[in-house]
Amino acid sequence: MTTTEKASAAASGASATERFHTDKSPFEAVRDVPAERVDMLAREVLDAVHATIRRHRVSYDEYNALKAWLIGVGQDGEWPLFLDVWVEHVIEDVATSHRHGNKGSIEGPYYVPDAPELGADATLPMRDGEAGTPLVWEGQITSTDGKPLAGKVELWHADSDGFYSQFAPGIPQWNLRGSISTGADGRFRITTIRPAPYQIPTDGSCGKLIAAAGWHAWRPAHLHVKVSAPGHEMLTAQLYFPGDPHNGDDIADAVKPELMLAPVAQPDGSENVQYGFVLDPVRA
Ligand code: MBD
Numbered sequence: 569m570t571t572t573e574k575a576s577a578a579a580s581g582a583s584a585t586e587r588f589h590t591d592k593s594p595f596e597a598v599r600d601v602p603a604e605r606v607d608m609l610a611r612e613v614l615d616a617v618h619a620t621i622r623r624h625r626v627s628y629d630e631y632n633a634l635k636a637w638l639i640g641v642g643q644d645g646e647w648p649l650f651l652d653v654w655v656e657h658v659i660e661d662v663a664t665s666h667r668h669g670n671k672g673s674i675e676g677p678y679y680v681p682d683a684p685e686l687g688a689d690a691t692l693p694m695r696d697g698e699a700g701t702p703l704v705w706e707g708q709i710t711s712t713d714g715k716p717l718a719g720k721v722e723l724w725h726a727d728s729d730g731f732y733s734q735f736a737p738g739i740p741q742w743n744l745r746g747s748i749s750t751g752a753d754g755r756f757r758i759t760t761i762r763p764a765p766y767q768i769p770t771d772g773s774c775g776k777l778i779a780a781a782g783w784h785a786w787r788p789a790h791l792h793v794k795v796s797a798p799g800h801e802m803l804t805a806q807l808y809f810p811g812d813p814h815n816g817d818d819i820a821d822a823v824k825p826e827l828m829l830a831p832v833a834q835p836d837g838s839e840n841v842q843y844g845f846v847l848d849p850v851r852a
């Protein structure tokens with residue numbers, strides 16, 4: 569840690585909850601969902617809960633612990649974290665199963681829109697002497713027919729301590745966040761640093777569940793992207809680094825082989841990676 573303050577679950581949870589409320593009007597999009605569908609989904613989830621209780625003869629003590637824990641998740645602002653870690657990967661699978669272009673992955677709780685606009689040859693905002701191995705990433709955005717697309721790569725990632733700007737104290741607002749626009753050739757070149765693996769906060773309710781269940785709290789190191797171009801479906805993805813100890817047991821289950829980078833060490837101590845994106849045209 570370079571800063572004396574530590575990112576607490578309550579602080580990062582509160583930021584993530586506030587961010588979610590500012591960015592989305594989630595109920596707008598489901599205004600016209602018929603009661604039959606709400607009834608079916610709610611009933612099936614409750615049926616699954618009831619079946620688990622009966623199968624394992626869940627006691628009143630366990631029920632009360634669950635109740636207290638659920639209340640705590642809300643008080644800690646950790647619903648975005650909980651849902652994105654343990655549920656979103658299946659939503660993402662279902663939402664993108666029709667695609668022929670790039671595989672995607674979950675967005676997670678730490679995306680912030682309107683990051684600084686950068687050109688196609690970009691350096692992410694960084695602190696003076698930002699710690700971490702310098703990383704130069706070159707790629708191209710193309711359509712499924714192979715044609716280049718003038719598009720945008722929104723990139724955000726943790727620093728070399730595993731912390732995200734705006735969700736941990738003491739980090740400049742847009743540190744390691746940027747929106748990179750390409751020209752007509754779709755090409756981009758981004759200079760940043762390699763992020764560290766990310767440990768979800770252990771001092772909040774999600775951490776309590778992890779400890780009580782004997783799980784670990786780690787996600788492998790990753791770069792988050794949202795890649796877009798006119799007439800094409802937005803791609804939300806994460807890119808991973810070979811050899812990370814948690815590539816095989818990501819707590820958020822969001823690693824896919826297609827999203828693995830192949831960094832090449834350079835004589836100057838930096839790394840170079842080549843990775844491009846294929847976007848699916850919007851369906852007619
Ligand atoms: C992260 O950085 C993340 O990407 C996800 C999915 C959940 C928690 C923290």
Ligand code: FE
Nearest residue numbers: 676678766792
């Ligand atoms: Fe992340």
